[in-house]
Amino acid sequence: MKGEKKKKIVKTIKIDVDKCNGCRACEVICSAFHAAPKYSSNNPARARIRVIREPLTDIYVPVYAGDYAPAECAGRDKYTIDGKEYDECAFCRASCPSRDEFKEPDSGLPLKCDMCEGEDEPLCVKWCLADALVLEEREEEIDEEEEQAELEVGLESLADKYGMQKILDVVARMSKKDPG
Ligand code: SF4
Numbered sequence: 001m002k003g004e005k006k007k008k009i010v011k012t013i014k015i016d017v018d019k020c021n022g023c024r025a026c027e028v029i030c031s032a033f034h035a036a037p038k039y040s041s042n043n044p045a046r047a048r049i050r051v052i053r054e055p056l057t058d059i060y061v062p063v064y065a066g067d068y069a070p071a072e073c074a075g076r077d078k079y080t081i082d083g084k085e086y087d088e089c090a091f092c093r094a095s096c097p098s099r100d101e102f103k104e105p106d107s108g109l110p111l112k113c114d115m116c117e118g119e120d121e122p123l124c125v126k127w128c129l130a131d132a133l134v135l136e137e138r139e140e141e142i143d144e145e146e147e148q149a150e151l152e153v154g155l156e157s158l159a160d161k162y163g164m165q166k167i168l169d170v171v172a173r174m175s176k177k178d179p180g
């Protein structure tokens with residue numbers, strides 16, 4: 001049986017690499033917003049965005065934290081931009097076992113951009129004075145069952161890696177410190 005259709009707002013942050021000046025304000029505000037309690041500290045290692053920097057050639061590429069990957073992928077990417085060869089997987093969005101990016105430094109739990117849930121505009125977009133990050137929104141119809149299945153797959157892989165109790169402990173800690 002086909003599931004119910006429901007409307008969903010899809011948010012896209014358009015990244016203009018040519019406008020990014022590497023100031024890292026996006027990393028700072030993201031980590032402060034997600035600190036517990038909110039704004040109590042800032043540590044770019046906790047940010048859900050990171051800026052790959054190459055100051056000598058004036059290239060800065062903001063990369064957003066995407067989905068958690070339970071295993072390393074078999075193929076790797078290696079980019080060369082303006083003659084500079086970047087590390088393998090440098091621009092990958094996944095939190096994966098092969099590297100430390102996009103992991104909460106204390107707990108090791110994966111970090112993923114949540115578009116600053118609860119805010120009317122993502123804070124990295126608001127704080128990017130160079131207009132390198134611009135928010136676009138559109139409405140799409142999605143299947144309710146598909147959404148539920150996606151959520152279950154995500155939770156299952158987290159539980160496989162960290163154990164359900166650890167996930168529950170972190171959620172309990174977060175809701176206690178940040179009831180809003
Ligand atoms: S705040 Fe904007 S200009 Fe600054 S590093 Fe982030 S994306 Fe680049």
Ligand code: SF4
Binds near residue numbers: 031112
């Ligand atoms: S949208 Fe919010 S959660 Fe995502 S990277 Fe920007 S500040 Fe962080």
